[in-house]
Amino acid sequence: QQQVKQSPQSLIVQKGGISIINCAYENTAFDYFPWYQQFPGKGPALLIAIRPDVSEKKEGRFTISFNKSAKQFSLHIMDSQPGDSATYFCAGLKAAGNKLTFGGGTRVLVKP
Amino acid sequence: EPEVTQTPSHQVTQMGQEVILRCVPISNHLYFYWYRQILGQKVEFLVSFYNNEISEKSEIFDDQFSVERPDGSNFTLKIRSTKLEDSAMYFCASSVSFYEQYFGPGTRLTVT
Numbered sequence: 180q181q182q183v184k185q186s187p188q189s190l191i192v193q194k195g196g197i198s199i200i201n202c203a204y205e206n207t208a209f210d211y212f213p214w215y216q217q218f219p220g221k222g223p224a225l226l227i228a229i230r231p232d233v234s235e236k237k238e239g240r241f242t243i244s245f246n247k248s249a250k251q252f253s254l255h256i257m258d259s260q261p262g263d264s265a266t267y268f269c270a271g272l273k274a275a276g277n278k279l280t281f282g283g284g285t286r287v288l289v290k291p
Numbered sequence: 292e293p294e295v296t297q298t299p300s301h302q303v304t305q306m307g308q309e310v311i312l313r314c315v316p317i318s319n320h321l322y323f324y325w326y327r328q329i330l331g332q333k334v335e336f337l338v339s340f341y342n343n344e345i346s347e348k349s350e351i352f353d354d355q356f357s358v359e360r361p362d363g364s365n366f367t368l369k370i371r372s373t374k375l376e377d378s379a380m381y382f383c384a385s386s387v388s389f390y391e392q393y394f395g396p397g398t399r400l401t402v403t
Binding site: 210211213215220221222223224225228268272274275276277278279280281282283284 | 295322324326332333334335336339341346347349382384386389390391392393394395396397
């Protein structure tokens, strides 16, 4: 069974600081690695994603780093803002069947 | 910006009753999905649907569950005989290609 493990479970960061969330996967069958942001009472919203043939992708304050050999990837949120306070999920997508396997989530709190 | 919509936002039902959760995917999307999230836990894949067929389903998606695209705009999830453990937030998602899945706001199902 494909698993995605995510850490930490929760994170507190000061405004302007860097939030770092790490994920590891156990299976090489994933074709795509998205990150989702979820606010309370809302559905997950696609934030940024990376393909396994790319080592880094940056969009604004959000950066994914990907290490294929270690089967690990991480999300960095630079200059964290209170509005970034949310739960973040990493995921792996298997193209056959289009199935997303989510990590356990990280609750990020950015203190003003 | 186009969005996935879901109705109802909250459904309360008694154990053993049938429920139908409704979704309107983004109009030009071809792939449709249902996921669920038990309170405080990670998002879990239920089923993917393409070209009027199920592409893949998880072990959660047993004979009590079914999906249908009854017309050109709606996508439904039916649970025939609900159990207490079916209480969760159910998310519909859609995508135009394999990769970027967009989620609706969810239907909170409470089984009493």
